[in-house]
Amino acid sequence: MSDSLLKNWQVMILIVALILSFSVLAINGLKFGIDFEGGTIFYIHLAEPIEDADEMSQIVTTVSQRLDWTGLKDTKVVPWGKDFLVVQIAETDPEVVERMAALLKKQGKFEVTIEGELIFTGDEIIKITKDPAQGYGFRKEGESYQWLLPFTLKSTAAQSFTEKTFHKCTISAYDPQSGSQYECERTYFFIDRPTHAVLVIPRDVYESDKLSFITGNWNENIPPSTRVDEVLLNSALDYFIVDDKLSEEQITELQTLVSSNDELTALLHADLSETDKQTLISMGYTAKESDTSEITPWIWDVTKARQIISLSEDVTNMNIAKIEDAELFSDLVIRGFASDAEQAQARLGDLTILLESGSLSTPVDSISKETISPLLGERFLFNAGIMGGIALLLVAIVIFIRYRIFKLMIPIVLTGVSEVVIILGFASLINWNLDLAAVAGILAVVGTGVDHQIVITDELMKGEGDAELSFVNRIKNAFFIIMAAASTTIVTMLPIVLFGFGFGKLIGFAITTIVGVLVGVFITRPAFGELAKKVLR
Secondary structure (H helix, E strand, O other), X not given: OOHHHHOOHHHHHHHHHHHHHHHHHHHHOOEEOHXXXXXXXXXXXEOXXXXXXXXXXXXXXXXXXXXXXXXXXXEEEEEEOOOEEEXXXXXXXXXXXXXXXXXXXXXXXXXXXXXXXXXXXXHHEEEEOOOHHHOOEEEEEOOEEEEEEEEEEOHHHHHHHHXXXXXXXXXXXXXOOOEEEEEXXXXXXXXXXXXXXXXXXXXXXXXXXXXXXXXXXXXXXXXXXXXXXXXXXXXXXXXXXXXXXXXHHHHHXXXXXXXXXXXXXXXXXXXXXXXXXXXXXXXXXXXXXXXXXXXXXHHHHHOOXXXXXXXXXXXXXXXXXXXXXXXXXXXXXXXXXXXXXHHHHHHHHHHHHHHHHOOOOOOEEEEEEXXXXXXXXXXXXXXXXXXXXXXXXXXXXXXXXXXXXXXXXHHHHXXXXXXXXXXXXXXXXXXXXXXXXXXXXXXXXXXXXXXXXXXXXXXXXXXXXXXXXXXXXXXXXXXXXXXXXXXXXXXXXXXXXXXXXXXXXXXXXXHHHHHHHHHHHHXXXXXXXXXXXXXXX
């Protein structure tokens, strides 16, 4: 390759793209789907049978979006009967699998309350803003990491928020320089707040939690001076504090509650006496027992509280006299803290997924998992690579027979291999789990690339003479045909990518095809045109 060709910008773009692709592949490597490396299968038992087919379809879509919103992780969700889901995903790392299991266990019912009153739910959030310029992301704040998730409410929810937070601040002090200092009410964020349940709390656990709430824990999003009675108020649950054992008055009240509701769950601390547990069960309660974690108060965990965020004087319209004139706030921010960057990213990512995918119409009763073996294995992948190489070689031979120019085989093979390398580099960069459909898509892209190279070669060999202007015009003609074909392919595949939940592996094929076409049109085809011009001169 001559120095002049190396200075050509189209060729330089190809070289840079190859260097970057090789670098990413060397650092990240490639991830493969279930077909090649195996994965994990989850069995999800829903708390209630789903009779409606549309409702089941929505549950399947929600679970798919939680695990694989990009469609690149080789995920498959299939309903089994009326109350089971079978989920396959190409992941075997124990930590990642446990995180996925925790995400699947959540119904995803997001609620925000103030003074025990519901303000809005996750279903009323219409957009999650993922733009770092608008605050989305995480950053170091002192000893911790703060994460921010901006979102937009529906107009009705914004109206509700404005009305229920109006003037929820009081003046605590006054500074001549900075003005009035306010102390504002706090909003409570819950995910899967229990319903049809009562809390039964041993006295020592209650007193311990009370102290923990006052102390606070920023890394668990519990601000100092939090009051345990406020947490219980916002949980909207009946609760009973037990000294030594359930009193006669408490037993009578518990009996009255369960008599008026046939399906009540008693959320019990593990320290509650066995006698009291059996008493509750004999009344008709479903006992659900849990112990205190090492990090957060038991009441915080059992009520599913996730964050406490104080309001500000601006949001509560303290400078507005009448509620009719209050400013509506539809753009709000959820903020939280974590002990390190990895935890902050995980919490931000999990909450983003839950809010974007929405809540399940019914809770998850239980979930089990097992590892599954690869169906095809690395040997098949190696064979596919060999077949692709042979196909490319055969194409080069056919090209030689057609044009009788041996040197023309070199740029055709070079650009074909370059396309594959760049696609694989892109796959490695975004942690794309390549499945069988993706491999098929790569082979299809190589075939499409050869078609385009033939179009370019035919155009270059038309007419007489080798004037530069003639070559430029022929390249323009060739790229007009190529752009039209590429646009048609992209328009055909794009709906599958955008609305393809339920299409399974077809999404991987569509994404591979689109990426390959874009790589070809903007990187490899222009470089091939320059290489072919050099050869044909």
